[in-house]
Amino acid sequence: MTVELRPLGVHCNIACQYCYQNPQRSAGNVRAHYDMGRMKQALEEEGTDFRLFGGEPLLLPEDALEELWAFGLDRFGSNGIQTNGTLINERHIELFRKYQVAVGISCDGPGELSDIRWAGSLAATREATARTEDAIERLCKAGMPPALILTLHRSNATPDKLPVLEQWLHSLEQIGVNTVRLHILEVDDPQVRAKCSLTTEENIAAFLFFARAEEGFRTLRFDVFDEMRRLLLGDDGGTTCIWRACDPYTTSAVRGVEGQGQRSNCGRTNKDGVDFVKAEFPGFERYLALFHTDREAGGCNGCRFFLMCKGQCPGTSIDGDWRNRTEHCEVWMALFQRFEDGLRQAGKAPLSTHPIRAQLESWFLDAWTRGENPNMETFLAANRAQFEG
């Protein structure tokens, strides 16, 4: 579970064309006011470490950042931030070090590969990207290499761009970056879909490209691939929320705290542009329904990867309707198939083709009906002998 503190809501200094927070901006729900006391009180109530989030959290004044991080270190022993990296200065780097702030940077590649992270004009965009690249280097030199979130789209992941991106990642590995999260573009806007989004085939090609390229990296890992391999072996402890049957009414993996201390959900599921307050209790109806709904109708019935994927993130659902499975199903399925083959070749028995799968599915359905969301590893630990043959 991650607590995301959003003091300035979705307020941002750039305008990434694909940002999943754009519905809130389009609705005019951009708040740029915060109340330090209320935020701290809410964080105390959450009782765990938090990550500063936005919009762009480095739009906060430095003294406010210091106050929050001093509070975070004192109460929870660590801090985090997710930033576009364009505003990072030396003072920020000092604060990151002083208050043990783990830095995540969202960046889609060098130069023109990040043009989609629009900053008002092409010149300003390229300048902003250069600042982000520079910030990554400075953080690495300072011994605080950031984790990267890299979203794949037409600007950076068409066949001609993929080698450039790979080369850039090798250069980042050399200076210390070792964790990269690959994202498929989440599309909320038809113009963005038409212009920026890769086709399903292109997405598959891009992800398979990195799955193959992974072997050429010494330390850098694409964590989504690691997760998928582990999921196929029933090892789902600690996997990210996209594989964990997220309830869009409570998004348990992401607890948002807004500038006035109010609680909110993960913005990925917010298609109405309204920052809803979390529901009182979770439910897993989406997953019960997907299990029984056939593929043509937007469900997952009969899919051997259902337990690993569970229809994936509701924020990426077909037609923007969380009751459907992800619109990126084919991409994830192609990857699961590849890793399934790899595991078999390595003499392992992936859960997707294991005889125990049907039992495990029934166990999940029962748990979801009771309003619980268990781990596969709990079931498999109790049935180890059967699972391992």
Added chain:
Amino acid sequence: MRRTEPSLKADANRGYSLPRLPRMDFVLPEFLRSMWVSDEARLRWQPRIESISTAWREMEWLTVVEGVRPCVLCSVSTDGWSELRNRSKKQGLTVVPLMVQRSMSKGSAAANPSAMIMRAVIGRRRDAKRFARAWANLDCAEAGALLGYPECCCRFFADAMRQSADQEMLWTVAARSYTTGAESRLLRVDGHPELNIFWRYLGVKAVPHIPCNLNCADSLHLAEQFAGVGRSAGQEDAIAWTSEILRWPLEWSVLHGIAEMKTPIVKLCTNSVATRSRFTIRKSGSAYPEDGARGVDFPFQQQTAVRTSRFTDGLHIIYGTGQ
């Protein structure tokens, strides 16, 4: 989770066929969950909705005491049974139990699996006994008449039960009340605010029954009678809030057995018919709450010209103006 038999065909002997949603053969367990658009909206409207719900139960009972109708059908917790019986007895009314069922008061079957409630009818002894017989015989017309429901609505309900007992009544009613779009998966309806039946999920309603359509004159008359009884009993606030809420726009949709209703202040999901495709009803409104949310689409109020070209200029520059 239970599976169902394929739904029955419409009864060809009836005067008309009711609209049907094509459905899949599974049923989700019962649930009802909601999300408020803001803490402010929740703090203001949640207590009001709870007050409305309490006031409505009282008004339902009072309409029998006042002779507006012979009987009322009620649900009562096992704890409240004795009090209801004693209170009714003082007014010369008899309480006849009909069935015991699981409570949905916490919204999820998982939240409170053991809580039980009693369904009962209250009325003069003779009327209550007649109702119990009609209930046992599934005699919708007799039961509806004893509950004071308009004859047209009783007939509609009986037809609906005969033709489409496994269907979603909200769709059935809306499809008979549409302004546009009946042929498609999107119905746009308006109708009398008092006959807005979508808020029943949260206990907000102005009539006790499912009207045969959202413009039913007899149902509107019944709503006025109920409001009159409520006002005489000092429930002016609850009636005013109800009237306000029922005037707001809302969108209801169903897909894969999950219905979702979006309103300006709260969004909720609940179990419904398992359809393969999404079916949507948009009910227009004549009012919008001060603390209602702004959003990007119906039913939320939209700010015009907020989405500046800042978001799209870049697309054209990076990728050109063509598709």
